[in-house]
Amino acid sequence: MPSEDSPAAPGDPPIIRTRRLARSYQVGESTIHALRGVDLDVQPGELLGVVGVSGSGKSTLLHLIGGLDAPTAGEVAVAGQALGALSRRARSLYRRQTVGFVFQSFYLVPTLSALANLKMALTLQGVYGACREQLAREALGRVGLAERADHRPGQLSVGQQQRVAVARALLHEPPVLLADEPTANLDSTTAAELMDLLADFRERLGTTIVMVTHDAALAQRYCTRTVAMSDGQLAGAEAAP
């Protein structure tokens, strides 16, 4: 179970801030408004749960915070960087240095072993040689998969695959971890183990975590704060349990 207190002191500037954040898509003749003017502040060290039904815009919000997508209106700033002002290259570097991603589908390269998946991510960080090998093995050790280093994703359970994905996201100890439905494909026991793992990292590294989930109960149980989304807007904030 995570600590219920945010490591941030009252009055600290939010590490994530969105203002009137909007994203719409053109599909044929019609415009789909996935996000309609979201104002959100996330304090450093929070584990924020974003809950909502499918299509409510919660993943879109996460993608905009992660710099994977660009807003059609509004602003988003993370760790003092206004993402709207960043060039393509600067946004890549932002994703490399400031955020880590955990996806619902894990997105592990199926032809690479667990260790090689982590080494590949470290290569993108500019880490090579023996240091890369050591860091990758340590990261696998932290998620309890040291013995499965040479197994390919197909040879691991879904829970183990997600743990490899978490290890990959936290390799460079980013200040912000963005998790998109990380437990959606897991059974309740494995989901609980994963949430314990995330909460543990938050506590030890002070990582700010924004987790999108449709499982309100899980969010209530593990998150320091939960917000609900509906029809592209924040439906209301809920206090930490």
Place this chain on the structure above:
Amino acid sequence: MRAWELFRQAMFGAARAKLRSSLTAAGIAIGCGALVSMVAFALGLQQQMERPFKQLGLLNDIHVSPSRDGGRGRDDPDEPDADQSADEQAAESANPPAVLDEAAVTAIRDIPGVKFAYPDLRLANLRLAVGDKSTRASAIAAPRELGLSPELASMLTAGEFFTLDEAPQVLLSSELARQLGFDDAADAVGEQLTVSATGLAAGDEAGQFNFTDKQIEAAIVGVFDVPQFGPFGDSASVALIPADLMQHLPGIVESQLSSMRRGGAGAPGNYRRVVVRAESPAEVERIAKKIRDRGFHARTLISELGDARTAFLFLKSLLAAVGSVAMIIAGLGIANTLLMTVLERYEEIGLYKALGATDGDVRLLFLSEAAVLGLVGGLLGLALAGVVCWGLQWGLTTYMASQGIKQKIDAFYFPLWLLASGVGFSLVISIASGLYPASRAARVEPIEALRRA
């Protein structure tokens, strides 16, 4: 990303679709092999033509003769100038031609880049005798320094060239050695030879000539095969005599007098022709110009081979163009392979970008993969060219042997630069072919790619 890491990633990427990558590399190998083989064939022909000249160092030679127009071009001393106008003749008498005597030769030797220079002296009717065996022969003067030219080593079948001192020495052609009773050329080396020459020799007073018979004793220091090309003409019975020794034999002045009779610069002590050898072919034209500036006529084989070289350049270009077409087609194969790879690994590219790979990283990764295919294909192409050309050479040699032709013909020539160019061109074509797929991969939007997964 570090170059080695990039190479590893590219190798890994190519190895993921082994069959497709192998077929693509095979396409490049065929293109590279065709290009290299065809250019090697053109180079082989050119090499075959130029080799005898190169072996004798003739491409380094400049033939200098007295000029009647100040070195401006028309005047082989052997050619009459029947069409010379009265005005030109008058102009000549006002500007006497430069004299090609020993002083002029010494001055030519001092031109930077000149290896040596010697008068081209020949005697047509010598008698050579060893013991009770004798024969008629012609003789050509050769500088003692000629032995320092490594290219001439291939001519010698026994012995060595002249020593640099003034010892009386002579080199015999294989035919002469045989006529003198030496069936084995090596047996002739070290034997004493009597050289008898008959002809006019300068007398004690200026303008006085006496008909003289002179004999000298000389050691046979070597035996050589008369090359098909060069200054030896058709005669197989020829001896090489050091220029310093040859000048004292009677008969030399006759050619000078013959030149004088034709109104040229011939006079006792003047030479009709001097051979100048440059340090390298690259120096030849510069030295020739300096000699022309001194009022002499200078002719170089290298410029006379110019037309043939132009023809070979055209042939090489044509064959290279044909080979390049094969390479370009192979390049299209690379583009196709990489485009398929981009589509197949679309989600993976999205993941890389989500993890922080820049457009440049992704572009570089795919270009590296193209380069790896080009490099592997290029190296395989060299091996393929080697095998194919070896096979063709073997076939040609076998056929020639069956026709009773003993001369060895190297139909293909693979200089290092050709091998490097083959691989380099494979790389360039491959990278150029990879530009578009790599650019497409670089433009992948991570969110689009991950949604598709």
